Amino acid sequence: MxxxxxxxxxxxxxxxxxxxxxxxxxxxxxxxxxxxxxxxxxxxxxxxxxxxxxxxxxxxxxxxxxxxxxxxxxxxxxxxxxxxLNWGIHVAHDSPYKTVQDLKGTKAAISRYGSGSHLMAYINAENHNWDLENDLDFEVIRDLEGAIEGLTDGTADYFMWEKFTTKPIVDRGVFRNIGNCPTPxxxxxxxxxxxxxxxxxxxxxxxxxxxxxxxxxxxxxxxxxxxxxxxxxxxxxxxxxxxxxxxxxxxxxxxxxxxxxxxxxxxxxxxxxxxxxxxxxxxx
The missing domain is CATH 3.40.190.10 (Periplasmic binding protein-like II)
Known part of the structure; x- marks a missing residue:
């Protein structure tokens, strides 16, 4: 076989x-x-x-x-x-950030460089007319569990992942979804x-x-x-x-x-x- x-x-x-x-x-x-x-x-x-x-x-x-x-x-x-893919844009539940625009210049959690969460951070930045050189910063967190840890302890400020996969984490009060970014x-x-x-x-x-x-x-x-x-x-x-x-x-x-x-x-x-x-x- x-x-x-x-x-x-x-x-x-x-x-x-x-x-x-x-x-x-x-x-x-x-x-x-x-x-x-x-x-x-x-x-x-x-x-x-x-x-x-x-x-x-x-x-x-x-x-x-x-x-x-x-x-x-x-x-x-x-x-x-x-x-x-409908990427949800997530922050920690008690984060001070309320809108996607608030995230300009803050640190995005990404699973690794070259990953979807990394590349879509650029798409999101372009959608909001951010400076791609100066308004993007990254923290590698490996996976969804790493993102929960990273956003909760403040190592990173926001995390982009598929909206419906992360919805149970939002429902539990760990993340807040403050926007969505579909792939083109x-x-x-x-x-x-x-x-x-x-x-x-x-x-x-x-x-x-x-x-x-x-x-x-x-x-x-x-x-x-x-x-x-x-x-x-x-x-x-x-x-x-x-x-x-x-x-x-x-x-x-x-x-x-x-x-x-x-x-x-x-x-x-x-x-x-x-x-x-x-x-x-x-x-x-």
């Missing part, structure tokens, strides 16, 4: 992977797919791809584009979530190491076919909202809102979207150059 390793954040977006693994759908096709959680997010997965800890990553679009340009030998083979592009893509693509095209196509069959009908699964609420300890109404604004994809990200994303990242000096569509993607 072919062993394949895959990584992703332990969040509701990736429940289709859990369901298909639980049902043994990959094993039926002779594939031993092993899932690894990466609570540290995109930066940690980029490192794991480079070091061959994983073959496949469910990863933020902007983060993997940046890392491929910087030498990560991987390719985007498909969009996973077509809709934008589809949020999650499936990235695969180039050497794995070259040597395992049939297995990769099988894996994509299985997950795409699941995501195409994911919202129609009976009581899926209750399943998500229970598994991820979220309020049912929050899950229902999230489902209403989230769409999965079964196709490769298009060239226009890739080039527009690069233009945005380049304008913010997040990437040093704009590369060709074929440098970043591979049709399976």
């Amino acid at each position: 072919k062993k394949v390793t895959i990584g992703g954040v332990p969040e509701h977006f990736n429940l289709p992977w859990y369901l298909t693994l639980k049902n043994g759908e990959y094993k039926e096709k002779g594939i031993n797919l092993r899932w690894n959680d990466y609570p540290g997010g995109t930066g940690a997965m980029c490192k794991a791809l480079r070091e061959k800890e994983i073959d496949i990553a469910i990863i933020l679009t902007e983060g993997i584009i940046k890392d491929i340009i910087e030498g990560n030998p991987s390719k985007i083979v498909q969009t996973f979530i077509q809709t934008p 592009w589809p949020c999650f893509v499936i990235a695969v190491r180039e050497d794995f693509i070259e040597n395992n095209k049939d297995d990769l196509k099988t894996i994509l076919d299985i997950i795409n069959n699941n995501t195409a009908d994911f919202k129609a699964i009976p009581n899926i909202d209750k399943t998500i609420a229970n598994r991820y300890e979220q309020k049912l109404e929050d899950v229902q809102e999230w489902l209403s604004i989230t769409e999965w994809s079964q196709s490769l990200i298009n060239e226009e979207t890739v080039m527009n994303t690069q233009k945005e990242l380049h304008a913010l000096n997040i990437i040093s150059e704009i590369v060709s569509y074929d440098t970043l993607t591979r049709q399976i």
Whole structure:
């Protein structure tokens, strides 16, 4: 049986992977797919791809584009979530900051440099016409647990993370949400190491076919909202809102979207150059 390793954040977006693994759908096709959680997010997965800890990553679009340009030998083979990611902007519950504009010049908690929380701090700053050189400062906190600690003890002032993932922390009175910042592009893509693509095209196509069959009908699964609420300890109404604004994809990200994303990242000096569509993607 072919062993394949895959990584992703332990969040509701990736429940289709859990369901298909639980049902043994990959094993039926002779594939031993092993899932690894990466609570540290995109930066940690980029490192794991480079070091061959994983073959496949469910990863933020902007983060993997940046890392491929910087030498990560991987390719985007498909969009996973077509809709934008809604990043919540969070402060400690007793923080003096009341609005996003109050955060100008303060310290952002980020999971690591090159992560989504790092890159989106630039997008948020641009949205508010801040000086990207002087109004941004960062504190590396690794993951969501690190952010709770960092904001509570004042090591950092604000933290950007997916709104619905952090909602239970807001509900507990640990964070306050003072704003939102949606990505200007589809949020999650499936990235695969180039050497794995070259040597395992049939297995990769099988894996994509299985997950795409699941995501195409994911919202129609009976009581899926209750399943998500229970598994991820979220309020049912929050899950229902999230489902209403989230769409999965079964196709490769298009060239226009890739080039527009690069233009945005380049304008913010997040990437040093704009590369060709074929440098970043591979049709399976």
